[in-house]
Amino acid sequence: xxxxxxxxxxxxxxxxxxxxxxxxxxxxxxxxxxxxxxxxxxxxxxxxxxxxxxxxxxxxxxxxxxxxxxxxxxxxxxxxxxxxxxxxxxxxxxxxxxxxxxxxxxxxxxxxxxxxxxxxxxxxxxxxxxxxxxxxxxxxxxxxxxxxxxxxxxxxxxxxxxxxxxxxxxxxxxxxxxxxxxxxxxxxx
Amino acid sequence: xxxxxxxxxxxxxxxxxxxxxxxxxxxxxxxxxxxxxxxxxxxxxxxxxxxxxxxxxxxxxxxxxxxxxxxxxxxxxxxxxxxxxxxxxxxxxxxxxxxxxxxxxxxxxxxxxxxxxxxxxxxxxxxxxxxxxxxxxxxxxxxxxxxxxxxxxxxxxxxxxxxxxxxxxxxxxxxxxx
Numbered sequence: 043x044x045x046x047x048x049x050x051x052x053x054x055x056x057x058x059x060x061x062x063x064x065x066x067x068x069x070x071x072x073x074x075x076x077x078x079x080x081x082x083x084x085x086x087x088x089x090x091x092x093x094x095x096x097x098x099x100x101x102x103x104x105x106x107x108x109x110x111x112x113x114x115x116x117x118x119x120x121x122x123x124x125x126x127x128x129x130x131x132x133x134x135x136x137x138x139x140x141x142x143x144x145x146x147x148x149x150x151x152x153x154x155x156x157x158x159x160x161x162x163x164x165x166x167x168x169x170x171x172x173x174x175x176x177x178x179x180x181x182x183x184x185x186x187x188x189x190x191x192x193x194x195x196x197x198x199x200x201x202x203x204x205x206x207x208x209x210x211x212x213x214x215x216x217x218x219x220x221x222x223x224x225x226x227x228x229x230x231x
Numbered sequence: 232x233x234x235x236x237x238x239x240x241x242x243x244x245x246x247x248x249x250x251x252x253x254x255x256x257x258x259x260x261x262x263x264x265x266x267x268x269x270x271x272x273x274x275x276x277x278x279x280x281x282x283x284x285x286x287x288x289x290x291x292x293x294x295x296x297x298x299x300x301x302x303x304x305x306x307x308x309x310x311x312x313x314x315x316x317x318x319x320x321x322x323x324x325x326x327x328x329x330x331x332x333x334x335x336x337x338x339x340x341x342x343x344x345x346x347x348x349x350x351x352x353x354x355x356x357x358x359x360x361x362x363x364x365x366x367x368x369x370x371x372x373x374x375x376x377x378x379x380x381x382x383x384x385x386x387x388x389x390x391x392x393x394x395x396x397x398x399x400x401x402x403x404x405x406x407x408x409x
Contacts, residue, residue, distance in 0.1 A: 147278040152270035161277060193287040193296045 071162075071172045073138030074118075074183050083183075084121040088114055107194040116185040123179060132156060132176045135183075139172050147171075154178040255330045255350075255360055256373045259323055260308055272307040279303065279376065295385050302386075303376030311368045320344060320364020323371050327360050335359075342366050345397055349378075356380065363397050370397060 094109040120127070136158050140146070144160035151157070156176040163170065173184035263269050282300040287293045313319060327348050335347040343365040350358040356378040363370035374383075387398035 145277045146273075146275050147281075148272070148274045150270075150272050154267070159278075161281070191285065192282050193285050193292045197292060 083118040085119040104194045104197045118183040120181040269310045274305040276303045298379045298382035301377035306373045309370040316369040319369040
């Protein structure tokens with residue numbers, strides 16, 4: 043079981059990058075957009091294919107296949123301490139997303155982490171995905187444009203690929219940002 | 232009108248039976264839904280259906296992808312830090328044995344007991360239940376859909392979810408069926 047309480051928890055990072063499985067994610071969730079309008083995130087960043095390839099330290103070919111068709115991954119992070127979120131916040135977001143006809147892909151609850159993944163559209167014409175991740179001190183919303191190769195993901199899981207490298211790079215990125223940038227600043231990676 | 236009522240009633244019964252079939256452990260999962268001692272995982276048919284979109288080139292991955300795409304759902308309840316894990320295991324075992332399932336195998340591995348039960352109809356496995364009980368460890372897993380035992384071990388390796396590793400024990404059983 044993976045535990046971490048600082049910055050982006052490892053597990054959440056892995057889910058953000060590995061399980062945000064949208065296919066041709068063209069749609070944006072109104073629920074997430076409205077939430078963003080009402081609540082400026084503590085941190086907001088975009089991960090592009092070049093950034094995602096960076097985490098492939100061992101140059102694993104299946105990882106290249108995995109991220110090859112990702113156009114952009116948007117991550118919005120909210121520090122609960124800086125916002126007046128209640129225990130209902132994620133529940134309300136989930137309900138909003140479901141009302142937009144997003145379908146639940148999976149839920150995960152462990153060690154104070156609460157992960158919900160939703161996708162919009164059917165297998166032939168998938169339109170979007172939303173990831174809602176809550177930890178003890180953070181709420182993370184994710185949006186992915188493009189698609190990931192799910193069989194490649196399966197192969198990576200079966201092999202010796204170290205997914206914690208992803209968390210390491212993302213955590214490092216967040217630490218660097220915290221040291222050198224204003225917290226309210228918005229950056230693209 | 233009568234006919235319509237009968238059709239609606241039949242549909243409701245069908246829905247109930249499908250629901251029951253897919254949720255042998257549902258009362259258990261509901262009972263501990265808010266218990267923070269447990270890891271809870273639910274994967275829906277929607278997630279599995281996304282695999283149908285891909286056509287991998289290498290035969291092994293293709294076979295695995297096809298097997299995954301036929302799954303309908305997965306539920307896991309797991310903890311490695313409960314004090315009365317054996318009583319959880321005993322209660323869950325009793326609950327599963329009450330259902331219309333047959334035992335696939337049971338394993339004692341060190342201090343851990345494992346029980347695998349399946350629901351089989353016309354040669355097809357529609358549900359696999361796995362229970363693990365140890366000194367402080369308890370895992371209840373329900374996998375449903377069209378299940379290929381030969382692929383279960385590979386699927387479990389592919390998921391890397393707490394509790395799934397025990398499914399790798401099915402590998403030998405799958406080999407026996409070949």
